[in-house]
Amino acid sequence: MQRARLDRAPSAPISFGIESKFEFTLRNAQFIALHGIDLCARIESFRVMEQAEKPRVSTTGIVRPAFTESTPVSPSTNGYNVKAAATLSNDLDNAELVRMYRLMVLIRRFEETCGQHYSLGNVRGFLHLYIGQEATGIGAISALEPRDYIVTHYRDHGHAIARGLDTNRIMAEMFGKRTGLSKGKGGSMHIFDAAKHFMGGHAIVGAQLPLAAGIALAQQYQDTDVVTMVFFGDGATNQGTFHETLNLASVWQLPIIFFMENNLYGMGSAVGRVRHRGADFSDAMGAYDVDVISVDGMDVVAVREATQAAVDRVRAQGSPIFIEAKTFRFVGHSFADPGDQYRERSEVDLWRRRDPLETYPQRLLDFGVASQAELDDIAASVDAEIDAAVEFATNSSDPDLSEAFDDVYA
Amino acid sequence: MPEITFREAITQGLAEAIETDQNVFIMGEDIGEYGGAYSVTKGFLEKYGDKRVKDTPISEAAFVGAGVGAASVGLRPIVELMSISFSLVAFDQIVNMAANLRYMSGGQIKVPMVIRAPTGAGVQLGATHSQSFETWLAEVPGMYCACPSNPSDALGLLRTSIKSDNPVIFAEHSHLYGARGEVSDDYYEIPFGKARIDRTGDDLTLVSYGFGVRVLQEAADALAAEGIDAEIIDLRSLSPVDFDTVVASVQKTGRAVMLDTARKTGGIMSEIVSEVQERAMDWLDGPIMRVGAKDVPWPYNRGLEQDILPDADDVVEATRRLISV
Known part of the structure; x- marks a missing residue:
C-alpha cells in the first residue's frame, strides 16, 4: 500500500475520503500554485503517514481519526521520491545543503553530550532533547534572515544552534555558569540571545505564542518587513493561548509564522488521545483563515523549501501562516523519561529508520553534493566544537552569589 | 492649580x-x-x-x-x-x-x-x-x-x-x-517607593494605599474628635514599599494601624507589619493592628458586601483596641 501511494504522480491531490482533508489538500495545492514551488513531492511522505491513521470509534459513536501509531514511508525511499527529483533542491546551493548537514550533526552531538553531562550531574533541572527533530528546526530557521525573530518552546537547544548561537555559551548555560547566555539564571528551557533575535526558550506550554504575536505587532507598528517565527508542539494546540493568538494574528493580520513541530506526543499523551481531531490539523486553522502548509519534518530540504515559501509570503504580504511539520523525538520527553511507557518500541523504530542523520547524508552522497570524506571532516569539526564547548563550560565559573540580585530590574 | x-x-x-x-x-x-x-x-x-x-x-x-x-x-x-x-x-x-x-x-x-x-x-x-x-x-x-x-x-x-x-x-x-x-500645571513625576505623608500626627500611624487612604482620612477625623492625633501614610506603590517612611513614623508615634482594602489574610500589610516590628520594636507601645476585608469571597448583597469591606469604623475600633492594650 505504501508503494502504491509513492507511485502516484507527486502533484496529484489525494482524497482521503474525508471532506476536510480533501480541502486541506486543495488548500496546499492552491498555495503551491500561487508560489510556483513544487512542494508536493516533499509532502508526499507526510501524506502517506496520514494514510496510516485508522478511523477510531469513540465512546460517543463519532468516528475520529486516530494516531495511535505512525507508519513512516519505506526507508528504502529515504522519504523522498527519487524519480521526481533531478536535484536535491532547486533553490539551495551545495554549500547551503552541506551547512545544514553540519548543523544537524552539531545539534545531535550537542544533545548527546548534554545527556552525558546530565548523567554526570553537570547539567541539572529538566533536560528536553531535540534528538530526532533536527531536520525540522534547521529547515525552518535556515529560511530566516538575521533580522527575523524566533520565539520557541522549552525544547530549544536545537533552535538555538540552528540560529547560530554560540555553542560555548549555550553549553555554559546548561552547566549554569556565569558565561552562559543567561548568565546561568535561565537554564536549558530558557535560552535567549536577543542580539540574534532569539527571544527564548519558554517553558509554559503555549505561553510563547502571545509573546511572538507582540513581536510581530511591533514589526507591523514600525512598518518593517521582519518576520516572526514561533515554534510550538502539538501539545500547545490545546492551550487557550494557541487559539487566542491565532485569532489575534488573523484579526490584526500580523506578519508571523506559526510553526508547529508535531512530534505526535505532548509529553506522554498521543495527540490522537487528547485532541478532538487527532493528528489532523488541516482544517483547525480554517476558523481563523490562516493558510496551512504541512510538511515532512524529517526531510530538511522539504522543511526549508516550505518554510521559505511561507517566509517570502509573510514578508511580502504581512499576514500569518501556519506550518505543520510532522516529526518525532527519538528520546523521552525529558531526560527523566525513557520514552517507552506510552509508545510502542516498533513505532520508535519505524521513525528511527527515517533518522535525518541517516537519510540526509545519504542523499547528499546520492546527489553528489558532498563526498564521504567531506562528511567525515564535518563530523570531526563538530566533535572538536563540542569538546571545546564542554571545556569552556567546565572552566567557566559559577555566578557570584551576589549576582542573584542582578537583572531583576532594568 | x-x-x-x-x-x-x-x-x-x-x-x-x-x-x-x-x-x-x-x-x-x-x-x-x-x-x-x-x-x-x-x-x-x-x-x-x-x-x-x-x-x-x-x-x-x-x-x-x-x-x-x-x-x-x-x-x-x-x-x-x-x-x-x-x-x-x-x-x-x-x-x-x-x-x-x-x-x-x-x-x-x-x-x-x-x-x-x-x-x-x-x-x-x-x-x-x-x-x-x-x-x-x-x-x-x-x-x-x-x-x-x-x-x-x-x-x-x-x-x-x-x-x-x-x-x-x-x-x-x-x-x-x-x-x-x-494637579499642578508644571510637569512632575512621582518616583516609586516614596510614600506620601497625607496628614501629620503624633499619636498614631495609619498606613494604606489607594482608596484605603480615603478610609483612613475619615477614620482620622473621627479619632481627632476623640483627641487622638493620627498620621496618615499613603504608600503610593506596593512594589517597592517605602518602609523607611513607615518606620520613621512609627518611631515617632509608637503605634500603628494598617489597612488593606484587599482581604486581610495575605494582604500587603502583613509584610509591612513584619518589617516594621523588626526595625522599630523598641519604639512600639503596643501591637501593630491590621484591618482588612474579611476572609470570604466577595458577596453580592449590599449589606453583606459592606460588612466584608473594611471601613473607617473598623479602623477606629482597631485603634481603640490598640490604645486599651
Missing part, C-alpha cells in the same frame, strides 16, 4: 505619552470605539487612530502577552485590563513573561510595559469582579506596582510608570475615578 478628577488625570497622562513618544500605544478591551469601560480613553481612537489605540478581542492572555512581546523589542505598550480580577486569565503572561523575562534572559531583555487595571470592591459586582490582586502582583520580583490615591499622584505615578523600563502594574481603585483634587 486646577482641580481635576482622578479619571481626567489618567486620561491626561495617557494622552501626553501618546503625543510625546511614538513608541507608546495603548491596547485593551473596548478602549477604542467604546471609549473604555470607565471612560478613561474616551475620544482617543478618533484623536490618535487605531495604530496607537488598539481595541483587542476578549483574550486577556493573548493581548497582555502581545504587550510583553512588543515591549521586548522596544515599544512601550500600555495595556488596560477591564478589571484587575481579569488578570487571573493573564497571570502566566504577567508573571512568567512580563516579570521573569529579564531575569531568565540574564538581563538581555527589557519589558517597558504598563498594565492598568481598575481594582477594588464595593459596587456589588460579586466574587469574580471585586478582587484586589495588586497585593498578589506586588509580591512578584521584576515588576513594579503603583496604586495612586488621588489625581495628582495618579498623574505623577503614571508618568513614572510609562517611562519605566520595567513592567508596572498600575492599579486604579474604581471608587476613585470621580474623586477630585488639585
Whole structure:
C-alpha cells in the first residue's frame, strides 16, 4: 500500500475520503500554485503517514481519526521520491545543503553530550532533547534572515544552534555558569540571545505564542518587513493561548509564522488521545483563515523549501501562516523519561529508520553534493566544537552569589 | 492649580505619552470605539487612530502577552485590563513573561510595559469582579506596582510608570475615578517607593494605599474628635514599599494601624507589619493592628458586601483596641 501511494504522480491531490482533508489538500495545492514551488513531492511522505491513521470509534459513536501509531514511508525511499527529483533542491546551493548537514550533526552531538553531562550531574533541572527533530528546526530557521525573530518552546537547544548561537555559551548555560547566555539564571528551557533575535526558550506550554504575536505587532507598528517565527508542539494546540493568538494574528493580520513541530506526543499523551481531531490539523486553522502548509519534518530540504515559501509570503504580504511539520523525538520527553511507557518500541523504530542523520547524508552522497570524506571532516569539526564547548563550560565559573540580585530590574 | 478628577488625570497622562513618544500605544478591551469601560480613553481612537489605540478581542492572555512581546523589542505598550480580577486569565503572561523575562534572559531583555487595571470592591459586582490582586502582583520580583490615591499622584505615578523600563502594574481603585483634587500645571513625576505623608500626627500611624487612604482620612477625623492625633501614610506603590517612611513614623508615634482594602489574610500589610516590628520594636507601645476585608469571597448583597469591606469604623475600633492594650 505504501508503494502504491509513492507511485502516484507527486502533484496529484489525494482524497482521503474525508471532506476536510480533501480541502486541506486543495488548500496546499492552491498555495503551491500561487508560489510556483513544487512542494508536493516533499509532502508526499507526510501524506502517506496520514494514510496510516485508522478511523477510531469513540465512546460517543463519532468516528475520529486516530494516531495511535505512525507508519513512516519505506526507508528504502529515504522519504523522498527519487524519480521526481533531478536535484536535491532547486533553490539551495551545495554549500547551503552541506551547512545544514553540519548543523544537524552539531545539534545531535550537542544533545548527546548534554545527556552525558546530565548523567554526570553537570547539567541539572529538566533536560528536553531535540534528538530526532533536527531536520525540522534547521529547515525552518535556515529560511530566516538575521533580522527575523524566533520565539520557541522549552525544547530549544536545537533552535538555538540552528540560529547560530554560540555553542560555548549555550553549553555554559546548561552547566549554569556565569558565561552562559543567561548568565546561568535561565537554564536549558530558557535560552535567549536577543542580539540574534532569539527571544527564548519558554517553558509554559503555549505561553510563547502571545509573546511572538507582540513581536510581530511591533514589526507591523514600525512598518518593517521582519518576520516572526514561533515554534510550538502539538501539545500547545490545546492551550487557550494557541487559539487566542491565532485569532489575534488573523484579526490584526500580523506578519508571523506559526510553526508547529508535531512530534505526535505532548509529553506522554498521543495527540490522537487528547485532541478532538487527532493528528489532523488541516482544517483547525480554517476558523481563523490562516493558510496551512504541512510538511515532512524529517526531510530538511522539504522543511526549508516550505518554510521559505511561507517566509517570502509573510514578508511580502504581512499576514500569518501556519506550518505543520510532522516529526518525532527519538528520546523521552525529558531526560527523566525513557520514552517507552506510552509508545510502542516498533513505532520508535519505524521513525528511527527515517533518522535525518541517516537519510540526509545519504542523499547528499546520492546527489553528489558532498563526498564521504567531506562528511567525515564535518563530523570531526563538530566533535572538536563540542569538546571545546564542554571545556569552556567546565572552566567557566559559577555566578557570584551576589549576582542573584542582578537583572531583576532594568 | 486646577482641580481635576482622578479619571481626567489618567486620561491626561495617557494622552501626553501618546503625543510625546511614538513608541507608546495603548491596547485593551473596548478602549477604542467604546471609549473604555470607565471612560478613561474616551475620544482617543478618533484623536490618535487605531495604530496607537488598539481595541483587542476578549483574550486577556493573548493581548497582555502581545504587550510583553512588543515591549521586548522596544515599544512601550500600555495595556488596560477591564478589571484587575481579569488578570487571573493573564497571570502566566504577567508573571512568567512580563516579570521573569529579564531575569531568565540574564538581563538581555527589557519589558517597558504598563498594565492598568481598575481594582477594588464595593459596587456589588460579586466574587469574580471585586478582587484586589495588586497585593498578589506586588509580591512578584521584576515588576513594579503603583496604586495612586488621588489625581495628582495618579498623574505623577503614571508618568513614572510609562517611562519605566520595567513592567508596572498600575492599579486604579474604581471608587476613585470621580474623586477630585488639585494637579499642578508644571510637569512632575512621582518616583516609586516614596510614600506620601497625607496628614501629620503624633499619636498614631495609619498606613494604606489607594482608596484605603480615603478610609483612613475619615477614620482620622473621627479619632481627632476623640483627641487622638493620627498620621496618615499613603504608600503610593506596593512594589517597592517605602518602609523607611513607615518606620520613621512609627518611631515617632509608637503605634500603628494598617489597612488593606484587599482581604486581610495575605494582604500587603502583613509584610509591612513584619518589617516594621523588626526595625522599630523598641519604639512600639503596643501591637501593630491590621484591618482588612474579611476572609470570604466577595458577596453580592449590599449589606453583606459592606460588612466584608473594611471601613473607617473598623479602623477606629482597631485603634481603640490598640490604645486599651
